[in-house]
Amino acid sequence: MRKILLTFIIATFFVSFSEAQSCTPDNLYQDSSFGIWPDTAQDLPPAAAGVAYSTDINFICPDNVTAELDPSGQFVGNPIDEFTVTSVDGLPNGITFACNESSCQYDGGELGCANIYGTTDSLGTFPLTINVDVVVLVTVFGVTAPVTQSESFGGYELIVGSAGTIEQIITPISIAPNPGHDNISIKGITSKMKAEFVEIVNLNGQIAQSQAINSSNCDIDIKNLENGIYIARIHYLNGIKNIRFIKN
Known part of the structure; x- marks a missing residue:
């Protein structure tokens, strides 16, 4: 019984590992101060229902808080210690994501990427929201302490069509x-x-x-x-x- 259970655990591990996708950060964006690529203007490539899908998103969080990240101005200029991609909301069933770092955690100013992958049978247009936690270092009266801020970035859409209208036509x-x-x-x-x-x-x-x-x-x-x-x-x-x- 123990041998059967061990075999099952090992098999499950390798199946899960083989399904997980990885990406390599594109050095094209290495010298950028911060951003997400593709941006919402370019958006994600469309997917075909029932066909394996895979696309990469590259991103850099700035070294310091900018006005774009903190419109209130409360933390603008403070150093960013780290940030974590916590979730991508709105993905259709069967589509998920994985970062090049398994924890999806990065230092401020570090280039990273996430692979969006999977197979779905859901047709339609799916608005997406990328959620991150940003750890900001705040100094008050000479004492520096980490403060975690949650941020969300919307504007992306994943269009899923039939294989005849998406994959075969645009290839x-x-x-x-x-x-x-x-x-x-x-x-x-x-x-x-x-x-x-x-x-x-x-x-x-x-x-x-x-x-x-x-x-x-x-x-x-x-x-x-x-x-x-x-x-x-x-x-x-x-x-x-x-x-x-x-x-x-």
Whole structure:
């Protein structure tokens, strides 16, 4: 009996371990002061019902409290000791998340990531909220003590559609040339997508330019863009498709 129980525990451990996903922080964001990538303007890629889903979110909490984190101004300027991603609310059944640190706990200024993964049969648009606990060091009369503040970040949505409208339709889309200098073309847009327009967004979430989509190959003039990394954000019937490209 003991051997059977031990075998069951070991098997359960390996099944759980194999299902857990991991991510590696993207060094592209290492020099940023703070932020979450993709931001709410880019949003998460859509999921297909019944199909395994996986996408990464990168984040940095600042070294010190900013006005964006504390609009009241009570703790602005105080050092941040650590922060913990406590939950992601609103995920559809079958979808969960895992951080590159098993505790989801990070030092102030540290780059981290979380992988959102799983398989769901739930169709629809799911608004998400990322919840974190931030430990701020507060000094009063020469005595420093940790104070925990709970913060929430909304604005994200995960769109889950059928495999026919999400996965099979958007998979062939690509950008060429990439890197590009004067012009790029978005190739593979299908009539079933009913694509409306494309926005070119920089890594700060600012829209650099926008234009309508009128054919399966959309040509874009990028001469006026500064050199760097951009996201082509394609708006279509069931959501948004993001493709990264480089202007050089």
